[in-house]
Amino acid sequence: MTSKAIATFNPDLPVHMTFEKHDWHLLAEYWYPIALARDITEQPYGTMLLDMPLVIYKMGNELVVAKDACPHRGVPLSLGKNDGLGVVCRYHGLRFGEHGHCNRIPAHPDHKISPRFNLQTYAAVERYGLIWCSLTAPKEAEPNIPIMPNWENIEFQKLVCPTVDFQCFAGRQLEGFIDVAHFAWVHPETFGDPENTEVPDYKTIETATGFHADYWSSVGRYPIGLEQRGQEGFQWLRHFEIHLPFTATLTIHFPNDSKQVIMNAASPMTARSTRLFAPICRNYDKDLPIEDAYDFNLKIFEEDRLVSESQKPEYLPLDLSIEAHFPADRSSSMYRKLLRKKGFSPLFAA
Numbered sequence: 046m047t048s049k050a051i052a053t054f055n056p057d058l059p060v061h062m063t064f065e066k067h068d069w070h071l072l073a074e075y076w077y078p079i080a081l082a083r084d085i086t087e088q089p090y091g092t093m094l095l096d097m098p099l100v101i102y103k104m105g106n107e108l109v110v111a112k113d114a115c116p117h118r119g120v121p122l123s124l125g126k127n128d129g130l131g132v133v134c135r136y137h138g139l140r141f142g143e144h145g146h147c148n149r150i151p152a153h154p155d156h157k158i159s160p161r162f163n164l165q166t167y168a169a170v171e172r173y174g175l176i177w178c179s180l181t182a183p184k185e186a187e188p189n190i191p192i193m194p195n196w197e198n199i200e201f202q203k204l205v206c207p208t209v210d211f212q213c214f215a216g217r218q219l220e221g222f223i224d225v226a227h228f229a230w231v232h233p234e235t236f237g238d239p240e241n242t243e244v245p246d247y248k249t250i251e252t253a254t255g256f257h258a259d260y261w262s263s264v265g266r267y268p269i270g271l272e273q274r275g276q277e278g279f280q281w282l283r284h285f286e287i288h289l290p291f292t293a294t295l296t297i298h299f300p301n302d303s304k305q306v307i308m309n310a311a312s313p314m315t316a317r318s319t320r321l322f323a324p325i326c327r328n329y330d331k332d333l334p335i336e337d338a339y340d341f342n343l344k345i346f347e348e349d350r351l352v353s354e355s356q357k358p359e360y361l362p363l364d365l366s367i368e369a370h371f372p373a374d375r376s377s378s379m380y381r382k383l384l385r386k387k388g389f390s391p392l393f394a395a
């Protein structure tokens with residue numbers, strides 16, 4: 046390392062950055078899901094958020110989310126094991142317990158342990174069956190986590206889909222979720238109708254955290270083959286709530302006051318890889334096997350994945366002059382405009 050590189054070394058930044066520094070700092074203030082709560086135990090679990098490798102483990106009731114790098118020689122703690130008193134590093138046995146504090150240095154058992162050996166930890170909470178984290182939000186502040194409609198309603202059954210990894214930018218993935226013109230083209234094998242391609246007009250309304258849109262159409266959401274359960278002529282309402290930068294919830298109003306809410310929370314692991322978290326709740330079909338609901342929704346996400354991963358450029362052009370738009374793109378144009386207003390780069394994230 047040159048002396049200049051040493052002078053600019055910042056332990057709060059990832060070693061390998063795939064984002065523009067400017068975008069990274071803006072993105073790091075937000076909250077993202079980083080794991081399914083059901084996958085987290087006392088044993089270390091490794092993942093990544095915004096290029097930062099993270100380790101997650103439990104100590105009693107405490108949830109610890111820390112940088113996945115031993116402060117001694119940089120070995121990932123996710124390679125180690127929890128012995129009951131903390132996670133033991135594979136290389137020299139340093140152990141990290143509550144609050145990520147180092148509580149043992151086997152080579153010097155009688156020395157006082159310097160706080161330099163403590164892990165760098167992050168604000169984290171569990172919500173909607175997911176572990177959420179922010180890399181720069183203060184730990185004591187109220188977490189700015191998107192609201193999932195009806196999750197607390199006891200009439201609704203809660204499901205948390207297995208995650209899906211997309212090899213694309215989170216902004217491209219999210220935009221696919223709020224796109225209403227692709228159902229006939231991408232989803233004819235799940236719920237779309239190849240004959241039903243026209244997109245009725247709809248509006249977008251800005252909110253404190255993004256915008257919402259109510260989209261009325263005759264495109265159903267029952268799995269094809271169910272003959273729409275005799276609901277010809279029914280007008281389906283899809284209510285989208287977009288929470289910047291990468292989360293949207295979709296409430297689909299089914300016949301007979303039935304509703305399904307899907308949260309699409311795209312977690313940016315790097316600028317080109319995204320882990321999709323999708324909690325779902327519904328007030329119907331509660332007696333059917335939840336595996337069927339997982340399979341159906343995962344099939345839809347898989348159809349979307351093939352398209353999102355193929356898009357070029359890979360970044361999301363916030364400068365609207367770069368791609369062509371038609372009226373049915375109202376939501377994606379609004380999404381791009383609001384991201385730009387937040388200060389993200391015109392070629393987000395090039």
Ligand code: FES
Pocket residue numbers: 115116117118119120134135136137138139
């Ligand atoms: S690198 Fe972890 S104990 Fe040395």
Ligand SMILES: [Fe+2]
Pocket residue numbers: 221222227231232345349
């Ligand atoms: Fe889709």
